[in-house]
Structure formats: structure tokens, C-alpha cells
Amino acid sequence: MEKMIACCGLICTECNAFLATLNNDAELRKKTAKEWSKMHKAALKPDDIFCDGCLTTTGRIFRYCKVCPIRKCCREKNISNCAYCSDYPCEKITEFFGFVPAAKKVLDEVRQNK
Numbered sequence: 219m220e221k222m223i224a225c226c227g228l229i230c231t232e233c234n235a236f237l238a239t240l241n242n243d244a245e246l247r248k249k250t251a252k253e254w255s256k257m258h259k260a261a262l263k264p265d266d267i268f269c270d271g272c273l274t275t276t277g278r279i280f281r282y283c284k285v286c287p288i289r290k291c292c293r294e295k296n297i298s299n300c301a302y303c304s305d306y307p308c309e310k311i312t313e314f315f316g317f318v319p320a321a322k323k324v325l326d327e328v329r330q331n332k
């Protein structure tokens with residue numbers, strides 16, 4: 219499977235919501251709902267865990283990613299992720315890297331190879 223990199227540098231094809239959706243895996247959906255409820259301090263149900271990835275055109279995307287300001291910004295600029303932005307790394311993405319340092323590594327690598 220080809221790797222899908224989200225606008226923010228997360229790797230969608232390694233994300234449990236993506237994998238549970240792809241494989242129609244009810245157990246993984248349940249487990250992910252439990253883990254993400256803790257992480258997001260929210261009450262997520264297994265039915266909330268559906269996602270075809272950040273770059274999908276199906277419209278089926280996890281609700282937090284659907285309203286993500288970084289994704290919105292990339293879409294407005296018509297770029298597939300922040301690595302292709304002339305303002306990289308802006309304040310918004312830098313703040314996100316504070317929570318997910320691995321995403322910076324991914325986007326820096328895309329920049330090096332583009």
C-alpha cells in the first residue's frame with residue numbers, strides 16, 4: 219500500500235482509524251475509540267472511528283481531522299502537506315510538532331526529497 223502522509227505529517231496509512239476502516243476491523247475500532255477517548259478527553263464510540271485518511275476524497279474522515287486548521291490551510295493552498303508550503307514551518311505547524319515531534323521528521327524528509 220502506498221504511504222499516505224497527512225497535511226500535518228502524521229502517517230495516515232499507519233493510523234489505527236485508517237487501518238480499522240480499511241480492514242473493517244471492529245476490535246481495532248473499539249480499542250482505538252477507548253485509547254483516543256482518553257487521549258482527547260472525549261467520549262468516542264467505535265462508530266466514530268472511521269477514516270479514509272487526510273487526503274481522501276470520499277468525505278469519510280475522523281471528525282477531529284475533518285476540522286483540523288492545518289488540513290484546512292493546506293487545502294486552501296492546494297498542497298498535499300505542509301512540506302510544500304513556502305511558509306513552512308509556520309507557527310501553527312510548529313505548535314503541532316510540540317505534541318507530535320515525529321510529524322516534523324516526516325515533513326522535513328519530504329522537503330529534503332522534493
Ligand code: SF4
Pocket residue numbers: 224228229230231233234235236269270271272273279280283
Ligand atoms: S486523517 Fe484519519 S487516518 Fe489520517 S491521522 Fe487523521 S484520523 Fe488518522
Ligand code: SF4
Pocket residue numbers: 287288291292295299300303304305306307308309310311
Ligand atoms: S501556513 Fe503552516 S499550516 Fe498552512 S500549509 Fe503552510 S506550513 Fe502548513
